Amino acid sequence: MNWGLLQEGNNSSNASAGAANGSANASAAGGGEVQTLPDTLGSLLGLGQMGPLETFAMAVIASGAVATFLLTLVAVSGIWGKRKITAAFTDRIAVNRIGPFGLLIIVADAVRLLSKELVIPDGVDRPAFDIAPVIMVSSALLGFAVIPMGNGIQIADPETGLAYVFAVSSIASLGLVTAGYASNNKFSFLGGLRAVAQNIAYEIPLVVTAASVVIFAGSLQMSTIVEQQAQTLVTLGGLDIPSWYAFVNPFAFVLFMAANLAEVGRNPFDVPEAPTEIVAGWQTEYSSVYFVLCYLSEFIHIFLGGAIIATIFLGGPAGPVLPGFLWFVIKILAVYLFTQWARSAVPRVRIDQLIEIGWKGMLVLSFANLLLTAIIVGVIA
Amino acid sequence: MSLERPEPSTHDQVGVTERGLDYEAIDDLLGDLVIGRESHLNAEGFVVRPERVAEALDRLKQQAGFDHLSCVTAQEYDDRFESIYHLKKYADPTQEVSVVVPTSHDDPHSQSGNAVFRTADWHEREAYDLMGITYDDHPDLRRILLPETWQGHPMRKDYDKEQPQVVTFREHANPLQEDHRAGGGEGDTMFVNIGPHHPATHGVLHLKTVLDGETVADVEPDIGYLHRCEEQMCQQGTYRHQIMPYPDRWDYISAGILNEWAYARTAEDLADIEVPEYAQIIRTMSAEMCRIASHMLAVGTFALDVYGDFTAIFMYSTRDREIVQNLLEDLTGQRLMFNYLRLGGVAWDLPEPREEYFEKVRDFLDDLPAKLEEYHDLITGNEIFQLRCVNTGVLDPEMAKSYGTTGPVARGSGIDYDLRRDDPYGYYPELDWDVITEDGCDNYSRVLVRMKEVEESAKIIEQCVDLLEDWPEEEREIQANVPRTLKPDNDTEVYRAVEGAKGELGIYIRADGTDKPARFKIRSPCYSNLQALPEMSNGEYIPDMIASLGSLDIVLGEVDR
Incomplete structure (x- = not known):
């Protein structure tokens, strides 16, 4: 795909432009009219004013492109990158035999995983057992529909974008409990229960913390949130520091990062899987292609978490020199790297401690943060 | 001193x-x-x-x-x-x-x-x-090492070895059966088989666990999956050479020389053999290398249990353990099954050129403090780790003694007991080192004890290297003069123990006048330590039970023998 062409075709939400340009954009986008990827595709194909059918067709193409890109990203960073990163943390070399830098291991692993026998254990509850991995993957992928990825790549930009992201990404909990319950395995069952307990305990702080960003931005629309962050916060030695909400409210940022770790189930909050305790938690009984789906959903969830963080705290695709889309990917990968770092170095908390941290710590802090933000915004504005 | x-x-x-x-x-x-x-x-x-x-x-x-x-x-x-x-x-x-x-x-x-x-x-x-x-009056007299369906008692003289044994392949217990053992009817409990194939059982251990929610209501270790008739095999070997390879295979996680020493000490007492001083120093040095390797792995796998897979600590400890393994390989020619001790001494002298070997050992010792510092930063200094390990898996000293726990497990419960000092052997009494104890009685203390013991072992090795370096060339006697065939007097009985990596490793031998023991009994420290697991884990959460199991540092090869 020719990103340059897309950039050309896009005329309003190029967030890689400077701060002044950004604020101009903000006023231009006041009505919430952002050209989304389907629109761009339509105008590129010369469809003019699109009817519902054309919009649908373009949306499918755009979604396909975004999903393909995401899956590629998962393949590279999940199969190859994860090994390399973990190896770097643990003084090893990791894959380096197949292809340049061992990159072809991605192909080899994909073939290996898909060619394994799909074992359906006795007594599993079908079709729930089969649906669960699909639910998990799709819930994570759906979230990306409203994420502005820079250079005009955004499939849709509804006014309730942020609420939509949280809504669809929490459908994954349903998948987890389905998987745990349908597997007819006690370790799966325990893992499913843990996953649900954990997601409930951490979803609320996550959403409440994000709500503080909404108070700042005054909108749930993703494009507006991004544009608000393009304004200059302070100028340090001629360098404009944009008002990314991570700089405006670092406390909320830290809180969100921590809650996000729990949301995606990585150390120190990886209790739903907890390999040494309950084997592999809810995914114990999944093999072959179902396992791939579970694995995939985990990584896409990590990336979705990264995308949300990038969008609401790190100025979305904004950044100097490089195209916005690249910045967006860099930010996602930075969050991913953080999760891998935590995984390599941080112990796992116990399930009761996890719930305690969630309900007694994070929830209180996130509400305090929300209240403070509301007061500050109320006083200043 | x-x-x-x-x-x-x-x-x-x-x-x-x-x-x-x-x-x-x-x-x-x-x-x-x-x-x-x-x-x-x-x-x-x-x-x-x-x-x-x-x-x-x-x-x-x-x-x-x-x-x-x-x-x-x-x-x-x-x-x-x-x-x-x-x-x-x-x-x-x-x-x-x-x-x-x-x-x-x-x-x-x-x-x-x-x-x-x-x-x-x-x-x-x-x-x-x-x-x-x-x-x-035994509360629960069942088979422990062999399957329940086994016929006969295999160490009896009249045991029919040809007799067919039917060991049925069946599920351990119906995992879906309703279970109401805990809590008097209120709230169901759940029976879970943890192991014999489970990431945290460190081998083939089967824990029959009854859970009340996330809490362990009851846990019963089921062992014997790795039973290899070690005692029987030792009874069929001659004292002089044929028994020594077996101890390497009890605690096979690089504690080989420590185990060999248990046999060497017992047999030397039995046959009244005096070991030359020079050989004692080599024994002491190599045994402490084994202890470091063993403790490194213990700390690494414990981190695995608490942190999860793909963590840095396990790889770090493995990396550093490799160095000790290389040193042991240079010395013995082997990385795991050393077979280095002989009755009356050791198999051969240090590798030539000696200076090079000493330098390698010194390099390792010089780097060790910085590495241990890193471990402390990563493990014991971590708040979450402390949250997980302090006051979990508590084994109070009275219970620890009643269960006959020894080694780091006992010392982590504040019991000042170390056979290297209390029942001296080898060259330990001549060297300057400390016995480490911690009063916490919890998982954290046990980890701390192991990490500190690595430092003490390093001290011992350093002193041994100094001694070996200055040892006059003509006095390097590596073996005493031992008769080709050892035939201790009929009905001589001896029980001797050494401080193995996991604790008191004892051997009982009864001689019957031939060149093979009439009874060879192994007292495995892991066996006694593992028995204390339910005491530590009942009423705690599953993750704590897993951590306690890790902190016991069992090797199933030694438990089952």
């Missing part, structure tokens, strides 16, 4: 005199329970009435201070079966006494010692399993 032990507090106990144990006083204490006396090389044996074993053990424990039931050996004579309870004192393990319980050959049964020492539970089950002695 730091090795001076705290003043023994055994003075007011029966039989303790300035010049060692007064067995006559103990004889008087046991009074009418005694029906005979035996003399073992390590201690006097009192033959007591089979129906009053608990009483005898209780008197010895309460009044004579023998609070450590080290081992229970069962054996068969032509006319009788015999159980020997090897008793020691945690305060001073050189004070030993054996309680010999004879039973008839036709209907062997004697009273259980479980009421006095909890550790007797498993030891007697093993005796029942392999030798077929029935213990009255």
Whole structure:
């Protein structure tokens, strides 16, 4: 795909432009009219004013492109990158035999995983057992529909974008409990229960913390949130520091990062899987292609978490020199790297401690943060 | 010198005199329970009435201070079966006494010692399993190493080896069966098989676990999956060379030389062999290398249990353990199954050029403090780790003694007990090092003890290297003059232990005048330590149970033998 062409075709939400340009954009986008990827595709194909059918067709193409890109990203960073990163943390070399830098291991692993026998254990509850991995993957992928990825790549930009992201990404909990319950395995069952307990305990702080960003931005629309962050916060030695909400409210940022770790189930909050305790938690009984789906959903969830963080705290695709889309990917990968770092170095908390941290710590802090933000915004504005 | 032990507090106990144990006083204490006396090389044996074993053990424990039931050996004579309870004192393990319980050959049964020492539970089950002695009043006399369906008792002389054994392949227990064991009907419990294939069982261990929610209501270790008849095999080998390779395979996680030393010490006592000083130093050095390697792995796998897979600590500790392994390989030619000790010394001298080897060892020792610092940063200094490990898996000292725990597990419960100092052997008494104890009694203390013991071992190795370096060339005697064939006198019995990586590794040998032992009994530290797991874990969460299991640092090869 020719990103340059897309950039050309896009005329309003190029967030890689400077701060002044950004604020101009903000006023231009006041009505919430952002050209989304389907629109761009339509105008590129010369469809003019699109009817519902054309919009649908373009949306499918755009979604396909975004999903393909995401899956590629998962393949590279999940199969190859994860090994390399973990190896770097643990003084090893990791894959380096197949292809340049061992990159072809991605192909080899994909073939290996898909060619394994799909074992359906006795007594599993079908079709729930089969649906669960699909639910998990799709819930994570759906979230990306409203994420502005820079250079005009955004499939849709509804006014309730942020609420939509949280809504669809929490459908994954349903998948987890389905998987745990349908597997007819006690370790799966325990893992499913843990996953649900954990997601409930951490979803609320996550959403409440994000709500503080909404108070700042005054909108749930993703494009507006991004544009608000393009304004200059302070100028340090001629360098404009944009008002990314991570700089405006670092406390909320830290809180969100921590809650996000729990949301995606990585150390120190990886209790739903907890390999040494309950084997592999809810995914114990999944093999072959179902396992791939579970694995995939985990990584896409990590990336979705990264995308949300990038969008609401790190100025979305904004950044100097490089195209916005690249910045967006860099930010996602930075969050991913953080999760891998935590995984390599941080112990796992116990399930009761996890719930305690969630309900007694994070929830209180996130509400305090929300209240403070509301007061500050109320006083200043 | 730091090795001076705290003043023994055994003075007011029966039989303790300035010049060692007064067995006559103990004889008087046991009074009418005694029906005979035996003399073992390590201690006097009192033959007591089979129906009053608990009483005898209780008197010895309460009044004579023998609070450590080290081992229970069962054996068969032509006319009788015999159980020997090897008793020691945690305060001073050189004070030993054996309680010999004879039973008839036709209907062997004697009273259980479980009421006095909890550790007797498993030891007697093993005796029942392999030798077929029935213990009255035993709470749970079942087979422990062999499958439930096994026919006969394989260490008996009349055991039919050709007899077909039917070991059914079936599920351990119906995992979906309803379970209401805990909580008196309110709230269901759930039965879970943890293992024999499970990421955290460190081998093939099966934990029958009853869960009440996330809490462990009951856990019962089911062992024997790695039982390889080690005792039987040792009984079929000649003392001189054929037994030494086996100890490497008990605790196979690089503790080989420590294990070999257990056999070497016992057999040398039995055959009255004096080991040259030079060989003692090499033994001490190589054994401590093994201890470092073993503790490194223990810390690494414990981190695996608490942190999850793909963590840095396991790889770091493995990386550093590799260096010790290389040193051991240079010395012995092997990385795991060393077979380096010989009766009366070691197999060969240090590798040439010696300077190069010493330099390698010194390099390792020089780098070690920085590495340990890193471990402390990553592990013991981590708040979440402390949250997880402090006050979990608590094993209070009384229980630890009753279960006969030793090694880092006992020392993590504040029991100042280390055979290297308390029952000196090798070159340890001449060196300057400390015994590490921690009072926390929890998982955290046990990890801390191991990490600090690595430092102490490094100290010992350093001093050994200094000594070896200056040793005059003409006096480098690596082996004593040992007869080609060893035939200890008929009916000589000895029980000796050394401080293995996991604790007190003891061996009991009874000679019958031939060149092979008539009875070879291994006292595995892991076996006793593992028995304490339910004590530590009941009522705690599953993750704590897993952490406790990790902190016990068991090797199933040694548990099952």
